[in-house]
Amino acid sequence: MADKIMLTVSEQVPAVASPSIPVILPSPEFMSALGTKQQAAATGLLSLEQLWRRLWRQKWLFLTILGLVLLATMLITAMIKPEYRASATLQIDKQGAQVVDFGSVRQVSPDMGEGDMFFRTQYEQLKSRQLAEQVINELDLDPRLFELKEQPTPFSEIVADAKKTLVDLKDQLTNLLPANLKPAKPSSPAIQGDNIDAFLKNLYVEPIEKAHLVKVYYESPDPVLSAEIVNKLIDLYIKNSISTSSQTDIYAQAFLDRELEKARERLTNSENELVSYARDNQILEVNNSQATQEQKLNELNSALATAERRRIEAESQLGQARKHGNVVGVLTNPVVESLKRQIVDLEGQYQNQSKVFKPAYPEMQQLAQQITAVKAKLATEVANLKQSLEAEFTASKRLEGQVRSELANYKGELVNLRDRSVEYNALKREVETSRKLYDDLLKRMSEVNVAAGANKATNIRIIDAAKPPAEPFRPNKAINLIVGLITGLILATGLALLRETLRRSLTSGDELQMVSGLPVLGTIPHVRRMSEQDLAMVTMRNPHSPAAEAYRIAATNIRFALQAGKPSIIVLTSVNPSEGKSTSSVNLALSHAQMGAKVLLIDADLRRPTVHLKMGINNTRGLSDYVEGRAELVQVTQQIPNMKNAYVITAGPFRVDPSSVLASTKMRQLLEMARNHFDITIIDGPPVTGFADALILAAQADNTLLVTDEKNMDRKQVLSAIQQLQRVKPSMGGFLVVNARHGVTDARYYDRYNQGITHAPTYDPSTGTGGLNLTKEKAA
Numbered sequence: 001m002a003d004k005i006m007l008t009v010s011e012q013v014p015a016v017a018s019p020s021i022p023v024i025l026p027s028p029e030f031m032s033a034l035g036t037k038q039q040a041a042a043t044g045l046l047s048l049e050q051l052w053r054r055l056w057r058q059k060w061l062f063l064t065i066l067g068l069v070l071l072a073t074m075l076i077t078a079m080i081k082p083e084y085r086a087s088a089t090l091q092i093d094k095q096g097a098q099v100v101d102f103g104s105v106r107q108v109s110p111d112m113g114e115g116d117m118f119f120r121t122q123y124e125q126l127k128s129r130q131l132a133e134q135v136i137n138e139l140d141l142d143p144r145l146f147e148l149k150e151q152p153t154p155f156s157e158i159v160a161d162a163k164k165t166l167v168d169l170k171d172q173l174t175n176l177l178p179a180n181l182k183p184a185k186p187s188s189p190a191i192q193g194d195n196i197d198a199f200l201k202n203l204y205v206e207p208i209e210k211a212h213l214v215k216v217y218y219e220s221p222d223p224v225l226s227a228e229i230v231n232k233l234i235d236l237y238i239k240n241s242i243s244t245s246s247q248t249d250i251y252a253q254a255f256l257d258r259e260l261e262k263a264r265e266r267l268t269n270s271e272n273e274l275v276s277y278a279r280d281n282q283i284l285e286v287n288n289s290q291a292t293q294e295q296k297l298n299e300l301n302s303a304l305a306t307a308e309r310r311r312i313e314a315e316s317q318l319g320q321a322r323k324h325g326n327v328v329g330v331l332t333n334p335v336v337e338s339l340k341r342q343i344v345d346l347e348g349q350y351q352n353q354s355k356v357f358k359p360a361y362p363e364m365q366q367l368a369q370q371i372t373a374v375k376a377k378l379a380t381e382v383a384n385l386k387q388s389l390e391a392e393f394t395a396s397k398r399l400e401g402q403v404r405s406e407l408a409n410y411k412g413e414l415v416n417l418r419d420r421s422v423e424y425n426a427l428k429r430e431v432e433t434s435r436k437l438y439d440d441l442l443k444r445m446s447e448v449n450v451a452a453g454a455n456k457a458t459n460i461r462i463i464d465a466a467k468p469p470a471e472p473f474r475p476n477k478a479i480n481l482i483v484g485l486i487t488g489l490i491l492a493t494g495l496a497l498l499r500e501t502l503r504r505s506l507t508s509g510d511e512l513q514m515v516s517g518l519p520v521l522g523t524i525p526h527v528r529r530m531s532e533q534d535l536a537m538v539t540m541r542n543p544h545s546p547a548a549e550a551y552r553i554a555a556t557n558i559r560f561a562l563q564a565g566k567p568s569i570i571v572l573t574s575v576n577p578s579e580g581k582s583t584s585s586v587n588l589a590l591s592h593a594q595m596g597a598k599v600l601l602i603d604a605d606l607r608r609p610t611v612h613l614k615m616g617i618n619n620t621r622g623l624s625d626y627v628e629g630r631a632e633l634v635q636v637t638q639q640i641p642n643m644k645n646a647y648v649i650t651a652g653p654f655r656v657d658p659s660s661v662l663a664s665t666k667m668r669q670l671l672e673m674a675r676n677h678f679d680i681t682i683i684d685g686p687p688v689t690g691f692a693d694a695l696i697l698a699a700q701a702d703n704t705l706l707v708t709d710e711k712n713m714d715r716k717q718v719l720s721a722i723q724q725l726q727r728v729k730p731s732m733g734g735f736l737v738v739n740a741r742h743g744v745t746d747a748r749y750y751d752r753y754n755q756g757i758t759h760a761p762t763y764d765p766s767t768g769t770g771g772l773n774l775t776k777e778k779a780a
Contacts, residue, residue: 061499073487076480077481084220084221085219091213129200132196133196260442267435274430300406315396518706521557522554524551536587554588561734569675573706573725575688580707581687592646599679605651606658606686607658611648624651636649683697
């Protein structure tokens, strides 16, 4: 798994953005293999640890800014004049207590909640200029409050002196001008208007949500005066409210008096006109007379209809009687019916007796006489009935004519009455309207008089009266200090981070990795109390030290991240001289050899070679001699003692231009042979700044490793070196950070871990063996 992770690092190393080099982002596998700190560096985000380190580097600036802000806050707080806030609580209802439920002259609208215009109006009345002027006059605040507020403070005295000096200087310059060029003096504003504005500036009205309560505040330098102002303001506000209500009642009473007098006069005039008209037209009661006439008319219509019906019936019966001889009255007459039954009975007896006796029989003759007598009587009765029908017809006809004549007379009288009652009814309706209006006004007048005397309670009630505050409301020292502290922290943090952002130096490997986009393959801790030569061979001389372990970690990262299991040539260079690249080259070569790799170390810093000094070997012959043809490879190659697989080629004497030596054909052949015979070839190259040697070596090598000193990392120089190296060959492998103080293991861990461990033999340069003949090995 480690091989795969490190391989991904080497394949996905992001390059520094440049016009000709694309940027490669880290792969997901690489991000998952990194810790939180590494992920933040790879993605360009600051971790909390990095943020803390940045602030710690700017701790003096941070503390200075924070101290200055706190000091300014304390000075400003001390210079501010204390202000005391007195408060009172009022309850404002739409309607006060109602003693009676009638006679109100003010219409109360329904409660619309917090946005009700009634309550907003009351709040604005509390802050009105008229009420403020009344309070100022009642309490005589001109000398008590406004002159008190103008008492000088130390700071205001300084400002006042400065203003006075400027004004004097201006007056002197103005006096030097001609009279026609002197500006006119501005007129001073009204003192009373200024006082009202100043009074309202310190008055606060704050409604309490979801309640008919409102808090009234006032701030002044005098606590007693603040409470007195609030109480007087509320008192005048309540009195004004009662006065307004009383004025409304008085106006209503006066208005009703005027309207009542008008209604009384109108009613009197209307009644007089009605009486005069009734007298002139002899009308007693138009409504009763008219009703009587209409009743009579209806009765006459009914009588006429009855007479007509009787006349028609009589005429019909009479006609039937004349035409057919019988009528319904004849058929239904009980006498006639009785006679008819007698005739039927006698005729029946006669028929029965005729079966026995002859008509001449006395009994038969007697029956015939009886039948004849009854029939004669029946004829007499029928004749009488016909005469009655004729008489009834005549009477009915006469009665119909009389009723019709009387109906015509009544109709004429009724039409005449209606014509005369039109004006009378109009006058009567006017009288009734005037009387109703007069009665209503009289009732309303009585109700208003009673309500005006009963409903004197105001709709405003004092819940809590204002009392002199014990502590000043402003300035609040605790809040000011907290605000100052927060402001100071924000300002100090911002300036510290800004300075860190503008700072050119880099202070850690994480920051270097974040700025460049390249991984840090090794972090070598700062080593104290160790000579330069011992540090150069620390991997062999003190293999269990933190520095040796750090070099072995770096070698492991290089082996899996840059080599990927293949032979490679790696150039170690730096931005500036004396950054530890030679020491790192030696220790990396020894670390690879300790891990069993076949290693070749080449000192290619021909201008200032130091590998031979660090390893304590001679530099009589070296790379320059081989490339120029003065020596064979076996003569310039030395085996590192106690490391059978580690060889070194020193720089040799400096005789010609190093750039031509490093760019020569024999140099390329040497590197090709090294790639074929060694697992890894480490070249200690010269610094990038100032010379082309490092660029030439980077172009021929497989990877380039930039060694940086944590105490001396310049952002601009590092990025410039990376761009130069990547323009030559985009194979920048990463960084090796030396003298690191962050992100390294505590040395005490190694001290405990190394107890009882037998150390390797001490390195002795005098035991070094002969050189290596790569040509013979290749031939063999």
